[in-house]
Amino acid sequence: MKKYVMIAYFFAAGLLVPSVGYAMHIMEGFLPKEHAVxxxxxxxxxxxxxxxxxxxxxxxxxxxxxxxxLAAAFIFVLSALKIPSLTGSCSHATGVGLSAVLFGPAVSSVLSGIVLVFQALLLAHGGITTWGANTFSMGVAGSFVAWGLFKMTTTMGLSKKVGIFLAATVGDLTTYMVTAGQLALAFPDPVSGFWTSFVKFIGVFAITQIPLAVCEGLLSVVVYNTLVDNKERGFSTLWRQDQGEHE
Amino acid sequence: MLYLDYLAYNNALRHVSVVEKLLLGGGALLIVLVLPQSIVLLTVIFLMQIVMLYAKIPMRYLLTLWLAPITFLLTALLPLIVSGSMQPFPALTLWKIGHLYLGVTLDGVLTAQELLLRSMAAVSCLFMLATTTPVAHIAAYLSRFPPLRLLMEISLLTYRFIFVFWACVGQIYLAQQSRLGYADKKHSLKSLGLLAANVGRKSFMTAADLYTALLARNYSDQLVFQYSRQPVRPVRLVLIVGVLVGLCATTLIH
Structure with a gap:
């Protein structure tokens, strides 16, 4: 009986997991109260x-x-778009790399927080009690790493395309790794502790997240280039604060 | 996305005050997190489904709504159930793959079981709130508190424009599709990038136009959002508090 339950479990996991790419937001009630706080x-x-x-x-x-x-609405819509992933399935972007590069990491973290509330209440992804952990992984860790990387590549004189690609890809991967870390901290392996648990969580989410991060990087390059090419109207001072970087 | 919002505005509980629904959903969510005992969790799951069915939320839609949380559960419970080590360890089932031992431990199964129930109870509370209460009503209610005012104004703007942009995405997508924009993977990615960029551009332009329109209507740094305010009924309020106290009492008795 146990064997059949396990087979059914792995079959269902194999069937569902690659098709829905919102899996990186920790779901409602998953974290213990101490961790949520x-x-x-x-x-x-x-x-x-x-x-x-x-x-x-x-x-x-x-x-x-x-x-x-409206920028928060744009990030929400961006995160709701289905990206054709390299594995053949469809996944959703986080939009964190692009928003960090366009608005700066601190503003991007607040916008990510707003977007995560809407994702919980309009798409039933993520949750209210896990909002702190999700906002930290996506809005803070993802945003700061993406922004730092973009700054670093522009300072080093690399092309903007490379900068935005790395920012979006690594920002996405950072979100995924921090979430795996949050889950491993909350649920360390009963036999080998935190690190084994971290590797296990990284492993199961890698199926969707690595191809997704690369695709989001490519998508962000196209979005960024089109926005910069059409900046004559609609470019606001919020974006212009770093205009030098976006020329 | 649009259907969840449609349901929030068109359910049998639409005339019930947002305060009452927040108290029931938020209170039950807090109890689920603080007192996660099986009897409480099962009661909350049952109670929230009853509330949603009473609100006339279609059963079929509720089942599709569960797809995302179940996906996360299937993915995240797997590492909890299976433990790994280089040394053999006490387990219900143990496999040896090369030098690595993988096994299902009793601790893992118990944690997963507890988590499954807690998550399902918490998600039920979230679904109850999401299907019966419009986000705009929650944001408008919270904007009464001065420290949250600015964030709620931004949130309300976000909420309204999500639907405008989503409609725009649908139109652009249809136009691209009719021109074979999504014929293969390479074109799909390019088309999607152009779509996202144009929605982004439109959002910046709309923001500028919106400000001009507001200035023409005597805008004075504060956005006023109108929404129907349902009165709080003391009888229902007492009933909700009674249910929440009952849930807490169940834990003590148990």
Whole structure:
């Protein structure tokens, strides 16, 4: 009986997992309460900085409020688009690399937080109690790594295409690795502890996440190039704060 | 996505106050997290399905909604059930692959079982909120609290434009598809990139136009969103508090 249950489990996993690529958001109620609270506490200072930056922007330029709202809607729509993955299935982007490069990491973390609430309530992906952990992995870790990498590549004189590709790909992979770390911390392997658990979580999510990260990188290059090529109208001061980088 | 929002506006509980629904969904979610005992979790799962069925949410749609959480559960429970080590270890079933031992441990199965129930109970609470309460109503309610005002204004703008952009995505996608834009993988990626970029461009342009339109209507740095305010009924409020207290009491008795 046990054998049949296990076979049915692996069959269902094989059938469903590659087809739905939202798997990297930790689902509602999955984390124990202590972990949910700790990730929220760790997240708060970054959100506070992001919130302060947004307030300053909105005070100096009231029109930016519209842009922030619409930018969050854009990131949401971007994350809802199905990307044809290299494995033959379809997956969803995080949009974190592009948003970090366009708006900066602190603002991007707040926008990611808003997008994650909408994903929970409109798409039933992620959750409210796991919002802190998900926002940390996607909005903070993903955004900061993507932005740092883009800055580094532009400073080194590499082409923008390479910069944006690396930012989006590595930003996506960082989100995935931090989530695997969060899960491994919450559920260490009963036999070998944290690291085995981390490797196991990395392993199961790698099937969808590595091809997805590469595809998101390629997609971000096309999006970025088209936006920069058509920047005569619609480019706002929020984006222009780093305009030098986007010329 | 649109259907979930449609249901939130068109269910049998649409006239019930957002405060009551937040109290029931949020309160039950908190209890699930703080007091995760099997009896409580099963009661919450059952209770939330009853509430959703009472709200006339189609059963078939509820089943499709469960697809995403089940996918995550199938993926994430696998590493919990199977343990690995270079040394043999006590397990229900043990396999040897090269120098590596893989096995199903009792601890792993128990953790997975507990997690499965807790996650399903928590997801039920989330589904209850998502299917019966429009996001705009929650955001408009929360915008009454001054520290959240700015974030809620941005969230409400986001909410409204998600649907505008989504409709735009549908139109562009159809136009691209009719021109063989998605004929193969290479073209698919390029077409999708162009689609996303044009939606992005449109969002920046719409933001500028929206501000101009608002200025023409005496905009004074504060967006006013209208939504129907349903009165809080004390009887229902007492009933919800009673249910939540009952759930907590069950834990103590158990």
């Amino acid at each position: 700790v990730w929220l506490i760790i997240l708060l200072p970054v959100l506070f900085i992001g919130y302060k930056q947004i307030r300053e922007i909105v005070t100096c330029h009231p029109e930016q409020k519209m842009l922030l709202g």
